[in-house]
Amino acid sequence: MDTLSREIETYHCVLDLANAFFSIPIAKESQDQFAFTWEGRQWTFQVLPQGYVHSPTFCHNLVARDLANWNKPSTVKMFHYIDDLMLTSDSIEALEKTVPSLITYLQEKGWAINPQKVQGPGLSVKFLGVVWSGKTKVLPSAIIDKIQAFPVPTKPKQLQEFLGILGYWRSFIPHLAQLLKPLYRLTKKGQVWDWGRTEQEAFQQAKIAVKQAQALGIFDPTLPAELDVHVTQEGFGWGLWQRQSSVRIPIGFWSQIWHGAEERYSMVEKQLLATYSALQAVEPITQTAEVIVKTTLPIQGWVKDLTHIPKTGVAQSQTVA
Known part of the structure; x- marks a missing residue:
């Protein structure tokens, strides 16, 4: 993310590989390691399953290997994470010319593109959960709405969910840790649940801070x-x-x-x-x-x-x- 924040250009395009894990075959001699029983019958995966802990790593490395052999134009930069790809350039014409070439190349390598998830080329796209608008990062409106609609927590698990959402977007919110200090107190092991005026004010102030979040350059x-x-x-x-x-x-x-x-x-x-x-x-x-x-x-x-x-x-x- 830090590299992307330093090197991103003005115009962007995002591609999503369709069923990327299922596009990766498992060697026959390794298929027994993926065997399972269901309704009294034994089965085995012949392609990389979704729930396997190493599937994301295998997928990322295989896609990276293929992308390394693609002849990328010097006017375009490319970022990749597992099955998501982002192309960025200061020239929208360069992107419009490059994207079809990349799609064709990936298809030749056995990867399929999800046409419904193609974004751009244009000024604003969503990649890795962040909205990239020109040369700025913007807190997604869906996240702002989700936080604003979050109900007052009545138990630690709900509070931890709220804090988890805010924590992921902390770089957009100044003084967040200080705002949330009364709430973090309630998540400590053995802490008696005592939601009072101080906690309610911290909860509301955090929501206001999210609503006022600035775009980041x-x-x-x-x-x-x-x-x-x-x-x-x-x-x-x-x-x-x-x-x-x-x-x-x-x-x-x-x-x-x-x-x-x-x-x-x-x-x-x-x-x-x-x-x-x-x-x-x-x-x-x-x-x-x-x-x-x-x-x-x-x-x-x-x-x-x-x-x-x-x-x-x-x-x-x-x-x-």
Whole structure:
């Protein structure tokens, strides 16, 4: 996903391989490993079954092998995950010419295309659960509607489902971990279910935050990045931004609450830990690009010289080095 976010172009097309697992034959000498009994009779799969734990890996690797031998135009980029393929280019004409060629090639290799699931070529497609609109990522409206319609949880299992949905889309929502802290408390083992005013407010605030989620831009490695790192008593978070065509656009947001000994750190130590964690987290995106860090508390002097600052907090210098 990080690679896709860095390299995606303006126009896109998505292809779905129909019955991809069932297109992969199992060698005769291995078919006994897939035998099963049903209604008193013994059967065996002759093609890769859906429920086999290694089926996705086998399928992904076989499709990747065939795609590696396809003569892809230099003006088109391609991304692939199991049985889903995405072509992207700054030229819609290039896509319109390339897509039929790829479909023909895949069919020659024994793969079938699901025509009902072809998206584009165009500006907006859905791939890996995310809506890619031009050079932005958008939270799907179906997900927003699902979260807005989610009923007030009455037991931990329902709450975990709600938190799971939000967690998958956390990069779109600033300060999410802090918002959800009262709710995560109720999921702890042995915790008595006690849904009160605090939990209800957190539940509603999370829904509002999802409704206000911004589209995320695509990182440009040729431009500097701006990393905003904020800390509170509850936790910390960071937002990755970039100025593109003089407009400051968000690339993604992350957050988490303090755990264990971290809760006893001084605020300066918390800021240092948050900054270090943030830089580590965004490195797969920013790579060698310049990153300008902006923090809630001034830590530049602390970082430059650890020897002259009194250590009044819990953490040692090794913790944040």
